[in-house]
Amino acid sequence: MAMCTVYTAHSLNSSCSISTPTKTQLGFHQKQVFFYSTVKKTSRRGSSNSSEITCSAESKTVVIGLAADSGCGKSTFMRRLTSVFGGAAEPPKGGNPDSNTLISDMTTVICLDDYHSLDRTGRKEKGVTALDPKANNFDLMYEQVKALKEGIAVEKPIYNHVTGLLDPPELIKPPKILVIEGLHPMFDPRVRELLDFSIYLDISNEVKFAWKIQRDMAERGHSLESIKASIEARKPDFDAYIDPQKQYADAVIEVLPTQLIPDDNEGKVLRVRLIMKEGVKFFSPVYLFDEGSTISWIPCGRKLTCSYPGIKFFYGPETYYGHEVSVLEMDGQFDRLDELIYVESHLSNLSTKFYGEVTQQMLKHADFPGSNNGTGLFQTIIGLKIRDLFEQIVASKAAAPLEATKA
Numbered sequence: 502m503a504m505c506t507v508y509t510a511h512s513l514n515s516s517c518s519i520s521t522p523t524k525t526q527l528g529f530h531q532k533q534v535f536f537y538s539t540v541k542k543t544s545r546r547g548s549s550n551s552s553e554i555t556c557s558a559e560s561k562t563v564v565i566g567l568a569a570d571s572g573c574g575k576s577t578f579m580r581r582l583t584s585v586f587g588g589a590a591e592p593p594k595g596g597n598p599d600s601n602t603l604i605s606d607m608t609t610v611i612c613l614d615d616y617h618s619l620d621r622t623g624r625k626e627k628g629v630t631a632l633d634p635k636a637n638n639f640d641l642m643y644e645q646v647k648a649l650k651e652g653i654a655v656e657k658p659i660y661n662h663v664t665g666l667l668d669p670p671e672l673i674k675p676p677k678i679l680v681i682e683g684l685h686p687m688f689d690p691r692v693r694e695l696l697d698f699s700i701y702l703d704i705s706n707e708v709k710f711a712w713k714i715q716r717d718m719a720e721r722g723h724s725l726e727s728i729k730a731s732i733e734a735r736k737p738d739f740d741a742y743i744d745p746q747k748q749y750a751d752a753v754i755e756v757l758p759t760q761l762i763p764d765d766n767e768g769k770v771l772r773v774r775l776i777m778k779e780g781v782k783f784f785s786p787v788y789l790f791d792e793g794s795t796i797s798w799i800p801c802g803r804k805l806t807c808s809y810p811g812i813k814f815f816y817g818p819e820t821y822y823g824h825e826v827s828v829l830e831m832d833g834q835f836d837r838l839d840e841l842i843y844v845e846s847h848l849s850n851l852s853t854k855f856y857g858e859v860t861q862q863m864l865k866h867a868d869f870p871g872s873n874n875g876t877g878l879f880q881t882i883i884g885l886k887i888r889d890l891f892e893q894i895v896a897s898k899a900a901a902p903l904e905a906t907k908a
């Protein structure tokens with residue numbers, strides 16, 4: 502067991518003393534100031550101090566980035582992903598009830614909203630949105646993601662979405678798989694460099710609007726006008742700071758209105774494209790029938806029940822922001838989820854552990870939004886690809902010392 506260090510945060514009221522701070526970042530919580538410092542404390546095994554832990558030097562954390570605007574399905578995707586690894590994902594036990602973190606046996610999902618440097622009032626006073634880099638602390642994000650990747654625990658700030666304030670920090674121990682999800686996982690080049698795999702959920706304006714209406718009007722009592730105004734107010738910063746991150750993603754899930762219904766504006770039937778970058782280490786794109794070919798497939802008929810407007814698949818090579826990619830597209834929706842096995846049996850490179858695993862995962866979460874269309878299908882496939890990537894990284898690390906002794 503190697504000794505490991507903890508990146509600590511101290512409140513001014515805390516009895517902890519700061520010995521040799523190398524860098525200090527500030528967060529404001531009402532009148533209280535928190536220091537998230539990179540002070541290194543050497544841990545002692547068996548210590549009663551909760552922020553002192555031990556860790557194994559050989560078990561480095563695999564880091565996954567998931568970027569999307571608010572209300573674009575990140576939480577739903579996270580639930581599908583953590584389910585692939587088994588075990589329920591829950592907020593840290595005994596911690597802040599408004600924590601944004603979700604922990605399971607294998608994964609820890611942290612929400613990058615926790616790196617807002619300005620709270621709700623601060624943003625209002627300065628006239629900036631949460632999407633603006635000025636409202637976020639990228640130095641601290643980088644230091645803490647780097648520390649976790651190196652097997653070092655951190656005390657991460659918490660942005661409280663209920664109060665709009667920055668709460669006292671929470672201890673995050675290095676997991677096997679760290680997912681950083683939010684507005685800016687690929688914005689800062691230093692953070693981007695730490696990612697082993699990155700995903701961008703690209704929800705078109707029409708669909709985003711339909712989802713926002715469904716959630717914020719039906720479930721949160723907002724008016725149509727206020728939803729429109731909030732989308733409009735965020736749009737310039739979304740275009741400037743969030744959307745450009747998709748060029749860096751290893752996989753993009755693009756969600757568009759259907760092309761099967763002329764001039765559809767309901768946003769219920771979706772055309773979903775899974776854009777997979779070629780040449781990414783430990784990731785080989787999924788394909789339909791024949792790798793590298795261009796294929797259009799309408800599977801409706803004897804083996805797949807399709808009511809109006811049907812289902813259409815497409816697969817083929819394309820160029821995306823100057824990169825070679827493979828695209829798998831599904832337009833339409835399933836009537837019977839158990840029949841998905843017919844589609845699954847025609848897809849290759851799925852990284853499943855047994856025949857029908859994709860269908861089984863989809864059936865397990867049939868009540869999640871998007872389970873009858875390409876959003877759920879492609880999120881599930883990416884979850885399985887991430888499991889495969891993780892297993893390959895672990896295997897390559899295990900093989901590395903062996904190779905070194907041979908040399």
Ligand SMILES: Nc1ncnc2c1ncn2[C@@H]1O[C@H](COP(=O)(O)OP(=O)(O)OP(=O)(O)O)[C@@H](O)[C@H]1O
Nearest residue numbers: 570571572573574575576577712715716870871876
């Ligand atoms: N695949 C989908 N199909 C249909 N609706 C969806 C889908 N994914 C998400 N939604 C809708 O969008 C809403 C937001 O989804 P979710 O909570 O997963 O997004 P989020 O990005 O985590 O949001 P936030 O950042 O605001 O917490 C859901 O309540 C649902 O109404």
Ligand SMILES: O=C(CO)[C@H](O)[C@H](O)COP(=O)(O)O
Nearest residue numbers: 571614621631662663665684
């Ligand atoms: O874009 C967002 C990411 O979730 C939120 O709007 C941002 O985090 C600010 O949160 P709130 O509106 O709760 O103050």
